[in-house]
Amino acid sequence: MATAARAVELAVVHALRERTGGVAGGRVVVLVGAGNNGGDGLYAAAGLARRGVGVHVLTTSEHPQAGGLAALRGGTARLVPLAQAWPAQALRAVADAVGPADVVVDAVAGTGVTGGLRGVAATVVAATREAVEAAPRPPVVVAVDVPSGIGVDDGALPGDVLPADVTVTMGVAKPGLLLPPATVCAGRVEVVDLGLDLTRRTPAAARLTDADVADLWPVPHREDHKYSRGVLGVVAGSDRYPGAAVLATSAAAPLAGMVRYVGPDGAARHVLDARPEVVVGSGRVQAWVVGPGVGDDDTARLRDVRRALAEGLGTVPVVVDAGALLALPERVAPTAVLTPHAGELARLLSAWGRSTSRADVEADPVGAARRAVSFTGATVLLKGATTLVVGPSEEGVAGSSDGTGTVYAQADGTDWLATAGAGDVLAGVLGALLAGRSADVMAHPPLAARLAAAAALVHGRAARAASAGGPLVALDVARAVPGVVATLLAPPLRTGPGGRMPG
Ligand SMILES: NC(=O)C1=CN([C@@H]2O[C@H](COP(=O)(O)OP(=O)(O)OC[C@H]3O[C@@H](n4cnc5c(N)ncnc54)[C@H](OP(=O)(O)O)[C@@H]3O)[C@@H](O)[C@H]2O)[C@@H](O)CC1
Ligand SMILES: Nc1ncnc2c1ncn2[C@@H]1O[C@H](COP(=O)(O)OP(=O)(O)O)[C@@H](O)[C@H]1O
Structure with missing residues (x-):
C-alpha cells in the first residue's frame, strides 16, 4: 500500500x-x-x-x-x-x-x-x-x-x-x-x-512498446541480398481504386527486399510512376498482401486474389484486406492476417451466419475480433483508433476460454489518420514486415500477431510524424514510415557521468 x-x-x-x-x-x-x-x-x-x-x-x-x-x-x-x-x-x-x-x-x-x-x-x-x-x-x-x-x-x-x-x-x-x-x-x-x-x-491484453518493435524488426545483414530480405507480392488496386495499389506498394517498397505487383495495367502504370522500384508481374514471394482496392464484386481482380490465396495460404504469411476478406476459405492458419475495419468485420461475421452490424463491432470490438479468430483460425487485426490484434492461443499456453490468445491493443496514431487509404498503407507495412520475417512466422505462427501489432505501432507513429498535429493524406504516412523505423532502431544515446557520451 x-x-x-x-x-x-x-x-x-x-x-x-x-x-x-x-x-x-x-x-x-x-x-x-x-x-x-x-x-x-x-x-x-x-x-x-x-x-x-x-x-x-x-x-x-x-x-x-x-x-x-x-x-x-x-x-x-x-x-x-x-x-x-x-x-x-x-x-x-x-x-x-x-x-x-x-x-x-x-x-x-x-x-x-x-x-x-x-x-x-x-x-x-x-x-x-x-x-x-x-x-x-x-x-x-x-x-x-x-x-x-x-x-x-x-x-x-x-x-x-x-x-x-x-x-x-x-x-x-x-x-x-x-x-x-x-x-x-x-x-x-x-x-x-x-x-x-x-x-x-499470459496477459489477456498487452501493448507493444518501441523497444518490442525494435526487437521484432528485420534488419539486413552484410550477407543479405534483395531476395533474402524478403519479397512481398501485392494483389491490390483495380480500375476503380488504382490508388490503393500505389499506397500499399509505396509503403512496402522501402521495407521489403522487393515488391512484386499484380494488378490491372492502368493501376500498374500508377504504381510504377510512384515507385519505379516495384516489379510488375507474379513470381516467387515470401509474403502476400491481397485485397486493398479490390471490390468484392470485381470478378477479374478476385481471380488474382484467389490465385494468390491458393498459392500463399499455408506456405507464406498472407495479409487479407478489404475485397479479399470474403474470398477467404473457411479455415486458415494464424499465418493469414485479416485486416478488416469495423464495417468489414461486421460483413464477415454476418457472412458466417452471425448477423452483426458495424455498431455491434464498435460496441464490443474485442469480442468481435475474438469471434473472427474462433471462426477462421486466422490472426485478426481490427483497425480503429485503437487497433486490436488477436490470434489463436499458443499451444500449451493458457489463453482465453474461446481458444484465442493475448489481445494486442495499439493506440499509437492520431485521429488525423482517419483518412482514405490509411488502411492500404498499413497493409503494405504489415506485408513487408511479414515478408522479412516469413520463415520465423511459418515456423512459429503465433508470431504473426506480434508482428501485426508492430506494424500497427509503426503505422501509427508514421501518422504522428506526418501529421505534426495537423492534417495529412495517406501517402504522407507511407513516406514517413522509413524515418520512423530508423528512429525505432537507433541505439539509445547513453550519457556517461556529467552528461557526456562515454568515450
Ligand atoms: N485511393 C484509393 O484507391 C482508396 C481505395 N480504397 C479501397 O476502397 C475499397 C472500399 O473500402 P471502404 O472501406 O471505403 O468501403 P466499405 O467497407 O465497402 O464501406 C462502405 C461503407 O461506407 C459507408 N459510407 C460510404 N460513404 C459514406 C458517407 N459519406 N457517410 C457515412 N457512411 C458512408 C457505406 O454506408 P451506406 O452508404 O451503405 O450506408 C458503406 O457501408 C477497399 O478495397 C479499399 O481498399 C479505400 O482504401 C479508400 C482509398
Ligand atoms: N480516429 C482514429 N485514430 C487513429 N487511427 C485511426 C482512426 N481512425 C482510423 N484510424 C486508422 O486508419 C486506418 C484506416 O483504415 P481503413 O478503414 O481500412 O481505411 P481505407 O480503406 O480508406 O484505407 C486504420 O489503420 C485505422 O486504425
Whole structure:
C-alpha cells in the first residue's frame, strides 16, 4: 500500500507542478470509496496535506479503510462524508469542491467492481464528471489503479466513469486500460512496479512498446541480398481504386527486399510512376498482401486474389484486406492476417451466419475480433483508433476460454489518420514486415500477431510524424514510415557521468 499511495501522491505532485508551478497551496479533491483503492487515496491525501496542499477528501462509502483514515487524522485534509449526506447536499459538496480544484483523484473503486458503479459511488462519479466538464479550467484527473467503474478485464463501459488524464496502476496494466472503449478513459497509464513476477502469466491484453518493435524488426545483414530480405507480392488496386495499389506498394517498397505487383495495367502504370522500384508481374514471394482496392464484386481482380490465396495460404504469411476478406476459405492458419475495419468485420461475421452490424463491432470490438479468430483460425487485426490484434492461443499456453490468445491493443496514431487509404498503407507495412520475417512466422505462427501489432505501432507513429498535429493524406504516412523505423532502431544515446557520451 505504501508504494502505491506514494506513487499516487507523486503523480499528483507532478500534475500540480505542471499546472500551477508549485505544490503547496494547490487544491486537490480525493474521491474515496471502501477497500484498498480508497485506502491508497487516503494515504496519498495525507501525504499531500503534509506538503501543504489543500485537500478535500470526499468519501462515497460509510466504511473507508481504517488505516487510511487514521493517517489523515491530525492533518489539514478536510474529510467530507458523502455516504451519510442528503443526495442534494452531497451533489453540492462535489460541485463546490471539484469546480475550483487543480487535481481530482479517483480512488472510488478498483478491480473489485463488476458491471459498473452503483449507489452513492455512481452518483458521485457522475456529478464529478459533470463538474470537471463544467469547470472553466478543468482539473487534471488522476485515477488510482483504474478509472472507477470500467470493465477491468474487458474494457467495457457499463456505466458512469470519470475519464482520467493519468492512471497510476499497480503492478501491471489491467486489460481494461488498454482495450476499447474504456481505454479512452485511462489517459496516460503509469505502471507502478510492485516487484511482482509476471513472467509466467499470459496477459489477456498487452501493448507493444518501441523497444518490442525494435526487437521484432528485420534488419539486413552484410550477407543479405534483395531476395533474402524478403519479397512481398501485392494483389491490390483495380480500375476503380488504382490508388490503393500505389499506397500499399509505396509503403512496402522501402521495407521489403522487393515488391512484386499484380494488378490491372492502368493501376500498374500508377504504381510504377510512384515507385519505379516495384516489379510488375507474379513470381516467387515470401509474403502476400491481397485485397486493398479490390471490390468484392470485381470478378477479374478476385481471380488474382484467389490465385494468390491458393498459392500463399499455408506456405507464406498472407495479409487479407478489404475485397479479399470474403474470398477467404473457411479455415486458415494464424499465418493469414485479416485486416478488416469495423464495417468489414461486421460483413464477415454476418457472412458466417452471425448477423452483426458495424455498431455491434464498435460496441464490443474485442469480442468481435475474438469471434473472427474462433471462426477462421486466422490472426485478426481490427483497425480503429485503437487497433486490436488477436490470434489463436499458443499451444500449451493458457489463453482465453474461446481458444484465442493475448489481445494486442495499439493506440499509437492520431485521429488525423482517419483518412482514405490509411488502411492500404498499413497493409503494405504489415506485408513487408511479414515478408522479412516469413520463415520465423511459418515456423512459429503465433508470431504473426506480434508482428501485426508492430506494424500497427509503426503505422501509427508514421501518422504522428506526418501529421505534426495537423492534417495529412495517406501517402504522407507511407513516406514517413522509413524515418520512423530508423528512429525505432537507433541505439539509445547513453550519457556517461556529467552528461557526456562515454568515450
Ligand atoms: N485511393 C484509393 O484507391 C482508396 C481505395 N480504397 C479501397 O476502397 C475499397 C472500399 O473500402 P471502404 O472501406 O471505403 O468501403 P466499405 O467497407 O465497402 O464501406 C462502405 C461503407 O461506407 C459507408 N459510407 C460510404 N460513404 C459514406 C458517407 N459519406 N457517410 C457515412 N457512411 C458512408 C457505406 O454506408 P451506406 O452508404 O451503405 O450506408 C458503406 O457501408 C477497399 O478495397 C479499399 O481498399 C479505400 O482504401 C479508400 C482509398
Ligand atoms: N480516429 C482514429 N485514430 C487513429 N487511427 C485511426 C482512426 N481512425 C482510423 N484510424 C486508422 O486508419 C486506418 C484506416 O483504415 P481503413 O478503414 O481500412 O481505411 P481505407 O480503406 O480508406 O484505407 C486504420 O489503420 C485505422 O486504425
